[in-house]
Amino acid sequence: MAVIPWKPPAQMDYITKDNPRLDGPAKVTGRAKYAYDAIASKCLVGRMITCPYPNAKAVRIDTSEAEKLPGVKAILVEEGKVCRLAGEFVGAVAAVSADIADDAVRLIRIEWERYPFVTREEDAVQPNAPQVHAGNERPNVRVNDPDGEGDVEAAFQQADAIYEGTLSTQVQTHTCLEPHGTTAVWDENLEHLTVWASTQAVFGVRNDLAEFFGLEPHQVEVITEYMGGGFGSKLGGGYIERMAARLAREARQPVKLLLTREQEQTNSGNRPSARARVRAGATKDGKLIAFEAETSGTGGFAGGSGFPLPYIYSVPNWRRQHTDVYINAGNARAMRAPGHPQGSFIMEAVMDELAYRLGMDPIEFRIQNDPNETRRRQFRELAKRLDWDRLWKPGPDEGFPLKRGMGVGAAVWGGGGHGSNAEVEIHPDGSVVVRCGTQDIGTGTRTVVGVVAAEQTGLSPEAITVQIGHSTYPQSGSSGGSTTCAGVAPAVKVATDNALWELFLKVAPVLEASPEELEAADGTVRVKGDPSRALSWKEACAVLGQESVVGRGRNDRSLSSSGTAGVCGVDLEVDVETGRIHLRRIVSIQECGLVVNKLTTESQMIGGVIQGISYALFEDRIMDRMLGHQINPNLEFYKLAGPADMPEIVPIVWMEPESLARGVIGMGEPPVIPVAAAIGNAVRNAIGVRVNSLPITPRKVLAALGTEV
Amino acid sequence: MKEEKSDVRPESLSGEESPGDRFEISRRGFLKGLGGTAVAAAVFPKAAVSQEGTLRGVSVGSVTLRVNGQTHVIPRVEARTTLLDVLRNRLDLTGAKPICERASCGGCTVLLDGKAVYSCSILAMDAEGREITTVEGLASNGRLHPVQEAFVEHDALQCGFCTPGFVVAAVAFLQENPNPTLEEVKQGVSGNLCRCGTYTRIFEAVLAAAEKMRKGA
Ligand code: FES
Ligand code: FES
Numbered sequence: 001m002a003v004i005p006w007k008p009p010a011q012m013d014y015i016t017k018d019n020p021r022l023d024g025p026a027k028v029t030g031r032a033k034y035a036y037d038a039i040a041s042k043c044l045v046g047r048m049i050t051c052p053y054p055n056a057k058a059v060r061i062d063t064s065e066a067e068k069l070p071g072v073k074a075i076l077v078e079e080g081k082v083c084r085l086a087g088e089f090v091g092a093v094a095a096v097s098a099d100i101a102d103d104a105v106r107l108i109r110i111e112w113e114r115y116p117f118v119t120r121e122e123d124a125v126q127p128n129a130p131q132v133h134a135g136n137e138r139p140n141v142r143v144n145d146p147d148g149e150g151d152v153e154a155a156f157q158q159a160d161a162i163y164e165g166t167l168s169t170q171v172q173t174h175t176c177l178e179p180h181g182t183t184a185v186w187d188e189n190l191e192h193l194t195v196w197a198s199t200q201a202v203f204g205v206r207n208d209l210a211e212f213f214g215l216e217p218h219q220v221e222v223i224t225e226y227m228g229g230g231f232g233s234k235l236g237g238g239y240i241e242r243m244a245a246r247l248a249r250e251a252r253q254p255v256k257l258l259l260t261r262e263q264e265q266t267n268s269g270n271r272p273s274a275r276a277r278v279r280a281g282a283t284k285d286g287k288l289i290a291f292e293a294e295t296s297g298t299g300g301f302a303g304g305s306g307f308p309l310p311y312i313y314s315v316p317n318w319r320r321q322h323t324d325v326y327i328n329a330g331n332a333r334a335m336r337a338p339g340h341p342q343g344s345f346i347m348e349a350v351m352d353e354l355a356y357r358l359g360m361d362p363i364e365f366r367i368q369n370d371p372n373e374t375r376r377r378q379f380r381e382l383a384k385r386l387d388w389d390r391l392w393k394p395g396p397d398e399g400f401p402l403k404r405g406m407g408v409g410a411a412v413w414g415g416g417g418h419g420s421n422a423e424v425e426i427h428p429d430g431s432v433v434v435r436c437g438t439q440d441i442g443t444g445t446r447t448v449v450g451v452v453a454a455e456q457t458g459l460s461p462e463a464i465t466v467q468i469g470h471s472t473y474p475q476s477g478s479s480g481g482s483t484t485c486a487g488v489a490p491a492v493k494v495a496t497d498n499a500l501w502e503l504f505l506k507v508a509p510v511l512e513a514s515p516e517e518l519e520a521a522d523g524t525v526r527v528k529g530d531p532s533r534a535l536s537w538k539e540a541c542a543v544l545g546q547e548s549v550v551g552r553g554r555n556d557r558s559l560s561s562s563g564t565a566g567v568c569g570v571d572l573e574v575d576v577e578t579g580r581i582h583l584r585r586i587v588s589i590q591e592c593g594l595v596v597n598k599l600t601t602e603s604q605m606i607g608g609v610i611q612g613i614s615y616a617l618f619e620d621r622i623m624d625r626m627l628g629h630q631i632n633p634n635l636e637f638y639k640l641a642g643p644a645d646m647p648e649i650v651p652i653v654w655m656e657p658e659s660l661a662r663g664v665i666g667m668g669e670p671p672v673i674p675v676a677a678a679i680g681n682a683v684r685n686a687i688g689v690r691v692n693s694l695p696i697t698p699r700k701v702l703a704a705l706g707t708e709v
Numbered sequence: 710m711k712e713e714k715s716d717v718r719p720e721s722l723s724g725e726e727s728p729g730d731r732f733e734i735s736r737r738g739f740l741k742g743l744g745g746t747a748v749a750a751a752v753f754p755k756a757a758v759s760q761e762g763t764l765r766g767v768s769v770g771s772v773t774l775r776v777n778g779q780t781h782v783i784p785r786v787e788a789r790t791t792l793l794d795v796l797r798n799r800l801d802l803t804g805a806k807p808i809c810e811r812a813s814c815g816g817c818t819v820l821l822d823g824k825a826v827y828s829c830s831i832l833a834m835d836a837e838g839r840e841i842t843t844v845e846g847l848a849s850n851g852r853l854h855p856v857q858e859a860f861v862e863h864d865a866l867q868c869g870f871c872t873p874g875f876v877v878a879a880v881a882f883l884q885e886n887p888n889p890t891l892e893e894v895k896q897g898v899s900g901n902l903c904r905c906g907t908y909t910r911i912f913e914a915v916l917a918a919a920e921k922m923r924k925g926a
Pocket of ligand 1: 806807808809810811812813814815816817818827828829830
C-alpha cells in the first residue's frame with residue numbers, strides 16, 4: 001500500500017493539540033518501574049569498585065577479606081586494568097544489601113601502580129606535562145585540521161568594527177537523576193538474559209550484551225519501560241550492563257547495579273569545555289565579513305571537544321583551528337545538542353559585541369546575517385514577545401543596584417527521523433495495541449505513539465494500548481540526536497494505516513462499499529462523505545470474528561523532515577552589589593515541523609530553557625589539581641538550578657502552516673542551545689561589560705564590574 | 710489493625726547466610742555505645758536474639774513500620790539501614806527514589822506523621838511508631854490525589870524520576886499552606902531537584918491543585 005500523507009492539520013483531532021502523557025498516572029503514583037525498581041526486593045545489590053587515583057594501574061588484588069564477609073555473593077575485579085581518572089571502574093561486587101556491598105568494596109585490597117597525572121587543560125598542554133595516557137604514545141594534545149573559506153586578512157581590512165576576545169565554557173556533567181543502572185536476571189541454564197536497563201538504546205544494549213556473552217540476539221531481552229533521564233549519556237550498552245549481567249551469572253541470582261551519585265557525577269559522561277580566542281569584523285551596513293578563531297576544549301581522558309563555529313551565521317571569510325586537550329578526568333559523551341551550546345555562547349557574544357561597536361540593534365544585526373528565513377521571522381516574533389523595541393537599550397542600565405538587561409541567541413538542529421518499525425493489532429473486541437521497540441526517555445514518546453494511532457483510528461489516545469521499551473517489539477532506533485519522534489511517529493502512522501486497511505477489507509462488504517471508500521473517524525468506521533453508512537468502532541471490529549488484523553509500518557521519509565530553527569530571548573536584572581542575577585522572563589521559540597503533541601513539545605522547550613539556565617549560571621565540574629579528584633561529585637556542590645531560580649518561561653511552538661507542512665521533525669535538543677548565550681548577552685547589556693566565561697557566577701560578575709572602572 | 714509479616718525477600722536472600730544470623734551483637738551494648746540506652750526499649754520493643762558478635766558494631770533486628778495504613782514487620786534490618794532502603798528493597802515500594810542519598814535532592818521524600826522528610830537520611834528503626842505515607846499511598850480508591858491529577862494535567866513531569874518526590878513534597882506543603890502564592894510555591898518545593906526541567910510546570914500544577922483542594926475536590 002502506498003504511504004498516505006498526513007491529513008491537513010486543520011482536520012486533526014490529536015496531532016498538533018495538547019495531549020496529557022499516557023504514562024502520567026503511572027509516574028505520579030510511583031507505579032512506574034524504572035531499571036532499579038523492577039524486582040527491587042528480589043535481587044542482590046551490585047556496587048562498582050572504583051580507582052581512587054587519577055592515573056594508575058591495578059597490579060595486585062586481594063579479595064580474601066571481602067569473600068569472607070557474610071552476605072557477599074560475587075566479586076569481579078579486573079587485575080591489570082589501567083585507569084585514567086579517579087573514579088574509573090575496576091570491578092564490582094554483589095551482596096544481599098547495599099550496605100554489605102559497600103562493606104565488601106572497602107575490604108577489597110588493591111595495590112596500585114601510580115603515574116603522574118594532569119587535570120587542568122592549561123597544565124596538560126605544557127611541553128613536559130605528565131602524560132594522560134601514561135605508558136603509551138598517545139599525546140595530551142590533538143591538533144585538528146584547520147577549516148575555513150575566503151580571504152580573512154583582506155576582509156579584516158574592509159571591516160568598520162572589529163571585536164577581539166577570549167570566551168570559554170565549563171565542563172558540564174549530564175547529572176541524570178536516575179544514575180546509570182541495570183537489573184540483570186539469567187534463566188537457570190544461562191541461556192536467556194533479561195535486563196531492565198536505564199538506556200536510550202534498547203537495541204544497542206541488547207546487541208552489546210548478546211555479543212559480549214556470545215548469545216544470539218533473541219536470547220537477550222532488554223526492557224526499558226521507564227528511564228530517569230539520559231541526555232545523551234545512556235546511548236550505548238556498556239560496562240555497567242555487562243557487569244550487572246556478569247555478577248548475576250556469577251552469583252546465580254538476579255542483580256541490580258546502580259551507580260552511586262558520586263560515580264554518576266565523575267564517570268558517566270559530560271559536555272566538554274570550550275575555549276575560543278576570536279576576532280571578528282563587520283561593515284557599517286551590518287554585514288559580518290570576517291571571522292577567525294583558535295579554539296580548544298577537553299573531553300577528559302578520551303573523547304573529542306569539537307563544537308560548531310561560526311555557528312549559524314554566514315561569514316564569507318573565516319578561519320578556524322581547533323585543538324583537543326586530554327586530561328585525567330571523566331570522558332565526554334554526547335550531551336543534549338553536543339557542541340552547540342558552546343558554539344552558541346561564543347558566537348552570539350561575538351554578534352552582540354559587533355552590533356554594539358556598530359551602534360546597531362543586536363536583533364537587526366542578526367537578521368541581516370542569518371541565512372535562515374524561518375529564524376529571521378522568529379527573531380521578529382521574539383522582539384515582539386519581549387517588548388524589545390520599547391525595553392531594549394544599548395546599556396549599561398542606569399538602575400542601582402538592580403540593572404536590567406536583555407539578550408538573545410539562536411539555534412539550528414537536524415532532528416530527522418531514525419529507522420523505526422511499528423506494529424498495530426486491531427482485535428475483534430475493538431482494542432488496539434501498538435508495539436514499537438523505542439524507549440521514552442522523558443520526552444513523551446509513549447504518548448506520541450498513542451496520539452498518532454488515535455489520530456489515524458479516530459479513537460482517543462487513552463483507548464490505545466501502547467507497548468514500547470522492549471527488545472522483543474519491532475526494532476526502533478536509539479533516542480539520540482532528536483531523531484525519535486520523526487522516526488517513530490511516521491512508523492506508527494504507516495502501521496496503523498495498514499492495520500486499518502486490513503479492517504476495511506473485512507468491513508467493506510457489510511457497509512456495501514469498497515474498502516477504498518471507508519474511513520475511521522469519530523469512533524466509527526464509515527463511508528467517506530456518507531456518515532449515515534457507518535458502524536461504531538466496536539461493531540466494525542466485531543466483524544473480524546475470531547481473527548485480529550495486524551499492520552506493520554516503518555518510517556517513511558515523506559512523513560518527516562529535518563532541519564529546525566529556534567531562538568531565545570532573556571530579560572533579567574543584575575544586582576551590582578551582590579553580583580547575583582535575577583532572571584525575569586525567558587521566551588523560547590522553536591520550530592519542529594508537524595507538532596505531534598503540543599503540550600509535551602512545550603515541556604521539552606521549558607526543560608531546555610531550565611537546563612540552559614543551569615549551564616549558564618551554576619553548573620561546573622571542578623577538579624582538584626593536586627589530588628586529581630573531582631571536588632564536587634554530588635548535588636550539593638555540583639549545582640543544578642532549583643525551583644527558586646526560575647523566571648517566567650514562555651515556550652512558543654512555531655505553528656506556521658509552512659512549518660507544519662514539513663512533516664515531523666525532532667526538537668528535544670535545540671531549545672537548550674541558545675539559552676546560555678542569551679543570558680550572557682543580557683548580562684552584558686545590563687552592566688556594560690562582558691562576563692567571558694560560563695558559569696556566570698556572582699563572583700565573576702563582580703570581577704567584571706571591577707575591570708570596568 | 711491487622712499485622713502482616715511481609716518480608717518479601719526470597720529464601721536465597723534471607724536464608725542461612727543472611728547477615729542477620731552472623732552479625733548479631735548485643736543490641737544493648739550497641740546502643741549504649743551510641744549513648745542511647747534510654748531509647749533502646751522504644752526502638753527495639755521486643756528484644757530479640759542477643760549474642761556477642763564481632764563485626765564493626767553492626768546490629769540487626771526486626772523493625773515494625775506503619776506504611777500507607779498497613780503494618781509491616783520486617784525482620785533482619787540492620788541498625789544503619791535507611792528508611793528508603795527498607796521501603797524500596799524490602800517492601801517493594803519503589804516510588805521514592807535513591808538519587809543523591811544524602812539529603813540534597815528530595816527524590817526520596819515521604820511523609821512521616823504528615824511531614825515531608827528525606828527517607829534516605831532517616832534510619833528505618835527511627836521510623837518505628839510513626840505514620841509513614843509514600844507516594845503509593847496518596848491515591849485513594851483508585852482516584853488520584855488532586856496534586857497527582859494536577860501534575861498529569863499540567864504535564865509537570867518528563868522522565869518522572871523526580872516526580873514522586875515532588876508530588877509528596879507538594880502534598881505536605883499544601884497541607885501547611887492551602888492558599889499559596891507562586892513565590893510561596895517556589896520556596897515550598899525548593900527541597901527538591903529536577904534535571905529534566907519541569908519546575909515551572911510544577912508551580913502551575915501545585916497552584917491548580919491548591920485551588921481544586923480548596924473547592925473540596
Ligand atoms: S535521595 Fe534522599 S534527598 Fe536525595
Ligand atoms: S522529570 Fe526527569 S528529573 Fe524531573
